[in-house]
Amino acid sequence: MEHQINVMISEEDVNKRICEMGAQISKDYAGKELHLICVLRGGSFFMCELAKRITVPVSLDFMSVSSYGSDTKSSGVVKIVKDLDDSIQGKDVLVVEDIIDSGRTLSYLMEMFKDRGPASLHLCTLLDKPDRRVIEVNVDYTGFEIPDKFVVGYGLDYDQKYRNLPYIGEVII
Ligand code: IMP
Ligand code: MG
Numbered sequence: 001m002e003h004q005i006n007v008m009i010s011e012e013d014v015n016k017r018i019c020e021m022g023a024q025i026s027k028d029y030a031g032k033e034l035h036l037i038c039v040l041r042g043g044s045f046f047m048c049e050l051a052k053r054i055t056v057p058v059s060l061d062f063m064s065v066s067s068y069g070s071d072t073k074s075s076g077v078v079k080i081v082k083d084l085d086d087s088i089q090g091k092d093v094l095v096v097e098d099i100i101d102s103g104r105t106l107s108y109l110m111e112m113f114k115d116r117g118p119a120s121l122h123l124c125t126l127l128d129k130p131d132r133r134v135i136e137v138n139v140d141y142t143g144f145e146i147p148d149k150f151v152v153g154y155g156l157d158y159d160q161k162y163r164n165l166p167y168i169g170e171v172i173i
Contacts, residue, residue, distance in 0.1 A: 021141055039096070154166070
């Protein structure tokens with residue numbers, strides 16, 4: 001089934017904002033090496049684009065969790081589907097996420113990462129839906145705050161579809 005998708009944030013605006021975030025992160029981590037952790041699958045498009053705009057040396061790792069089925073509502077359950085390949089002990093870690101909604105996924109992951117002894121641990125998200133927050137999460141870099149709408153594109157899916165849209169679109173359900 002095809003859905004109606006309205007552009008919420010254009011490709012041009014997303015790209016511009018990612019450039020700004022990359023510049024800010026490069027400045028904040030000047031003289032350091034940065035270890036990026038991508039939360040699959042949604043965070044992958046954003047992480048690639050962001051990483052290309054970071055000027056300090058970067059390494060990457062991937063984590064896969066599931067908190068949603070094919071529905072648009074959070075199950076409240078965070079399951080580790082794939083853990084990190086490398087240790088983060090002593091590293092300057094930046095977690096890269098597509099969207100923070102209830103905050104359940106990231107509050108769980110950030111606590112888990114903290115216990116693994118990184119030198120520093122920060123969080124970067126392309127999108128934030130603050131109105132939906134159930135658990136407080138400390139976000140260090142936010143691309144855009146958006147209203148409580150279900151969005152797709154730039155890595156975000158609806159039932160595994162629309163991740164490849166080059167803009168952020170609102171699904172009219
Ligand atoms: P949280 O644990 O409720 O903060 O959920 C975060 C995860 O839910 C995100 O990483 C997304 O995978 C998914 N999610 C939340 N809102 C949306 C949305 O509007 N579109 C697509 N996925 C979403
Ligand atoms: Mg995600």
